[in-house]
Each structure stands twice: as C-alpha cells, then as structure tokens.
Amino acid sequence: MSPQRIGVYPGSFDPVTNGHMDIISRAAKIFDKLIVAVALNVGKNPVFTLEERLAMVEGDVAGLSLNHIIEVTAFEGLLMDFAKEVGAGVVIRGLRAVSDFEYEFQMAGMNARLNPKVETAFLMASDRNHFISSRFVKEIGALGGDVSHFVSPKVAEKLVKRFSVNKAINKD
Numbered sequence: 001m002s003p004q005r006i007g008v009y010p011g012s013f014d015p016v017t018n019g020h021m022d023i024i025s026r027a028a029k030i031f032d033k034l035i036v037a038v039a040l041n042v043g044k045n046p047v048f049t050l051e052e053r054l055a056m057v058e059g060d061v062a063g064l065s066l067n068h069i070i071e072v073t074a075f076e077g078l079l080m081d082f083a084k085e086v087g088a089g090v091v092i093r094g095l096r097a098v099s100d101f102e103y104e105f106q107m108a109g110m111n112a113r114l115n116p117k118v119e120t121a122f123l124m125a126s127d128r129n130h131f132i133s134s135r136f137v138k139e140i141g142a143l144g145g146d147v148s149h150f151v152s153p154k155v156a157e158k159l160v161k162r163f164s165v166n167k168a169i170n171k172d
C-alpha cells in the first residue's frame, strides 16, 4: 500500500470563514487525509476560545462532501513540530491579495529552515472569497453589521451572540 499523503491546513480560525472553507474543500481533493489544525495562538488574543473555534470548524466541515478525509484538531507550539508529529509532508495556506504574500513568504521560508522535509503549498482564494478576512468579519460583527455573506449561518449566530454579550457587559 502506498503511504498516505497527509496535508495540514493550519490557522487561527477566529472564526472560520467561507474563505477558509473554500480552501479546506479544495485541499481535501489533493490529499488522502487533510488535518485542519486550529492554533492555540495565545499571542493573538482571539475573540473565541480554542474550544469554540474548534467547534465552529468542526460544524462547518461536517457539511462538506469530503468530510470523511478531514480531521479537525487543535495544536500548540511550532507548526513544523506538529506536522512531523502527524506525518504531514505538506502545509497548505490560502493566498488572497498581494498583501498576504510577504507574511506567507516569511513564514514558508522560516518553516522550511525548521523542517526542509515539509513543503508549504498555496491555494489561491477563489474570486468569491478573496476579500474575506476573519479580522474584518469580527469588526463587522462587533459593529452590528451583516456577516452572513462571509461565514456559515452557525458561525454568524455565534458572532451575533458573542458581540451582544460583550455589549451587555460593556454597558454594566
């Protein structure tokens, strides 16, 4: 039996967007197993806890046709250590505009130094999603805007709840 081709798609997913889901469904066609790795990333001060982010990704992945080859899991520490641990040869990242390039270029280069056996491969965001970012989704949500164009209904509901709770807390 030939070895499994395992890919890792890492991210903060704070929260998961339609753009992420597009990359996940396309990446799932390339690998025998795709691990969606949700970073603990304490440094980024996420709006959602790790458990909430995991649950949102799991909920959205459950609706995909290739969900049987997708595993959603948390990771902490270096991505390259995680890739080695799970036997992944490729890290997948999505690329949107040119503005993503520098950050992704640096990260791919530094990760390649840490573990040259793991390749970073990029999928271009599809035209429907190339402008979506978790950061702006949160900003729109926090300001009471309609996020339903950018995230699944379940995630939209979570955002509305999160920001209405925050508003109530801030009023007190």
Ligand code: PNS
Pocket (backbone or CB within 6 Å): 010, 011, 012, 013, 039, 041, 077, 078, 079, 080, 106, 107, 108, 110, 111
């Ligand atoms: O969705 P994001 O926030 O752009 O994802 C960034 C992520 C989680 C892929 C990146 O921060 C990461 O890999 N973190 C793990 C720590 C690590 O390996 N850092 C070295 C990167 S060169």
